Amino acid sequence: MNQYINLKKLIEYYEKGFFPMADTRYDQEISFYRPLKRFVIPIQDFHIPKKLLNIFKKNKYEFRINHNFQRVIELCQKVRRKNQGTWINDIIINTYFKLYQENKSHSVECYEKNKIIGGLYGVHLGSCFFGESMFSLKSNTSKMCLLYLIAILKKNNFQLLDSQFYNPHLTQFGGLEINNKEYDLILKNGLKNKAVFKNLLNFQEILSALQSTSHKS
Numbered sequence: 001m002n003q004y005i006n007l008k009k010l011i012e013y014y015e016k017g018f019f020p021m022a023d024t025r026y027d028q029e030i031s032f033y034r035p036l037k038r039f040v041i042p043i044q045d046f047h048i049p050k051k052l053l054n055i056f057k058k059n060k061y062e063f064r065i066n067h068n069f070q071r072v073i074e075l076c077q078k079v080r081r082k083n084q085g086t087w088i089n090d091i092i093i094n095t096y097f098k099l100y101q102e103n104k105s106h107s108v109e110c111y112e113k114n115k116i117i118g119g120l121y122g123v124h125l126g127s128c129f130f131g132e133s134m135f136s137l138k139s140n141t142s143k144m145c146l147l148y149l150i151a152i153l154k155k156n157n158f159q160l161l162d163s164q165f166y167n168p169h170l171t172q173f174g175g176l177e178i179n180n181k182e183y184d185l186i187l188k189n190g191l192k193n194k195a196v197f198k199n200l201l202n203f204q205e206i207l208s209a210l211q212s213t214s215h216k217s
Contacts, residue, residue: 004094022089038183047174062111072107072119076133127195128160151209159190
């Protein structure tokens, strides 16, 4: 029988600023964490590296949302990391797939000739999106999924993109650490408001949303 975290309990933890992780891929237990500082990516003041935007504008790949959530999280589990491996065990996979079935978790996916080559997934509560993990099978594809995600969040009036722990690779997008008092205020306000994770109509609408951001370099 597949193990998973009680969804009601999991959502209550997220609403209090906690999130679950396993110590290793093969661990059979889950712990909940709340960092002393929170790493967030600003949605309205998102920073777009010019080189990446130029690659994205070529429109070489196809992007989809929620098309193959299970495959996204499985590939995230296989990502090679510099530390002790992945924090995504089978309990995490089973739990987030159930969240996805409840429309509280979403994936953004990048395809080349119908083959998935990049993606990310996260939790959606109110107008908050809690980024969980991402992967690339081809250079820059996870970053382009992040651009696509930002466009969706901007268009649909999301208030928080939580990236949890400090990640030096995401500072290029304007990611920064904030203290828990500031985070709790943003989280509380974000949970009060409802936002729909709705795809945009076409690639031009995606570009329009991205190019309305105030920082590019």
